[in-house]
Amino acid sequence: MSTSIIEVEGLEHQYGDFKAVNGISFTVGKGEIFSFLGPNGAGKSTAINILITLLKLQKGEACIAGYDVRTEAEKVRESIGIVFQEVTLDRDMTVWEILEFHGRLYGMTRPDRKERIAEILELVKLGGQKDMLVKKLSGGMKRRLEIGRGLMTRPIVLFLDEPTIGLDPQTRMRMWDYIRTVNDEGTTIFLTTHYMDEADNLSDRINIIDHGKIIASGKPWELKNELGQDLVYLETSDNPRARSIITDLVSISGVSDKGKGILITTNDDGTKILPLIIEEIRNSGISVITVNLKKPSMDDVFVHFTGRELRDDKPGKSPATFRRR
Ligand SMILES: Nc1ncnc2c1ncn2[C@@H]1O[C@H](COP(=O)(O)OP(=O)(O)OP(=O)(O)O)[C@@H](O)[C@H]1O
Ligand SMILES: [Mg+2]
Structure with a gap:
């Protein structure tokens, strides 16, 4: 050091x-x-x-x-x-x-x-x-x-x-x-x-x-590594219910709301986990609208640690709001 x-x-x-x-x-x-x-x-x-x-x-x-x-x-x-x-x-x-x-x-x-x-x-x-x-x-x-x-x-x-x-x-x-x-x-x-x-x-x-x-x-x-290996972003017809289903699956290290969908972190290979997730959700009668698989970005790190996105910083929640310049 x-x-x-x-x-x-x-x-x-x-x-x-x-x-x-x-x-x-x-x-x-x-x-x-x-x-x-x-x-x-x-x-x-x-x-x-x-x-x-x-x-x-x-x-x-x-x-x-x-x-x-x-x-x-x-x-x-x-x-x-x-x-x-x-x-x-x-x-x-x-x-x-x-x-x-x-x-x-x-x-x-x-x-x-x-x-x-x-x-x-x-x-x-x-x-x-x-x-x-x-x-x-x-x-x-x-x-x-x-x-x-x-x-x-x-x-x-x-x-x-x-x-x-x-x-x-x-x-x-x-x-x-x-x-x-x-x-x-x-x-x-x-x-x-x-x-x-x-x-x-x-x-x-x-x-x-x-x-x-x-x-x-x-x-x-x-x-980024702290977030787990891969991230899956999903928009479904019933996010809250999909969220609770996903939470119980193996290899899932975290589930949080992001924008109009849910962000899932896995500590396994996302390409293998994704089909399983979709199958589970469909079996419960929920339809999948959008799917995205990616490696963690600094944005994801930020959301993970602060629980929100920079631009979601709401007045009243924090002393100052996001200003665009
Ligand atoms: N002179 C001051 N008197 C009273 N409150 C202040 C003063 N300067 C800053 N603050 C408040 O302290 C908090 C931190 O402000 P600071 O300027 O350190 O934030 P920042 O992280 O640099 O923000 P920004 O990204 O907008 O530059 C804010 O809530 C701000 O309103
Ligand atoms: Mg400043």
Whole structure:
């Protein structure tokens, strides 16, 4: 196991009476891409904001690069780079000015700034836009610039709060490549996301966070394996009854409602189990409308652990609802 760069123990945070972060503990190893996957209002930004010393640590312990978040905030800030959930770039500055200003703010020497800006522009592929005003950049370019700015001071850890929010699918995939490149150069990455595919593709380790708690944690394939081997999705003329029939069959490790149908997890080969399931249901006079067989996806993992889909997050059930951007 690699050395820990982030160590968090029993972290809690309250806004008034409301507990947004409710006792989370984890460690992040050097060089890892570590993610928080959770719906709106899960507490991801709150947790990140405590770690980057933007919010005061109320309860628990947190250490970054060996520095205590509570007592060594200055040292913590020197060790990290940050990309916030909302764009925080001055629209009337150029790409080069953004990086130059940031370098000065952090006391980098002139030669060091010059060298680092050249490296950053190459890394995030903004060399051609270096004299362009921020307001003329596309959403993806702005995000790349923010990542570049976060990397100016050669941080040990880069915090990315929803790095691809609002970007189109192609741009998002390209962003993943930049993030991987940054990681390959040795930077530990802590990211939050509510995109299943992002967590799945990018993370070495995913933590599913909901209502301020980590409810599952592991490598993407470990989380998927925990669901059993194969998944069968069925829509029938009588789902509740079909559900109770299926529950009693052998090799069935779980049955839950999903959309208009039911999702069945088996710890056996789905191609063999499926005909048996259909036969049992038909014998009970229930007709089968739709059948689908597949290996577990991150979506299924999420439903399994939270008992709901991201977009099913209902008002009142959780403090914040799913917002489309
Ligand atoms: N300054 C604040 N004052 C009061 N409540 C807050 C404040 N900031 C966040 N909250 C609440 O705390 C909970 C967690 O919010 P947080 O922003 O950490 O969630 P998140 O997981 O980052 O969500 P999102 O995916 O929408 O960014 C939410 O219910 C939110 O409404
Ligand atoms: Mg957030």
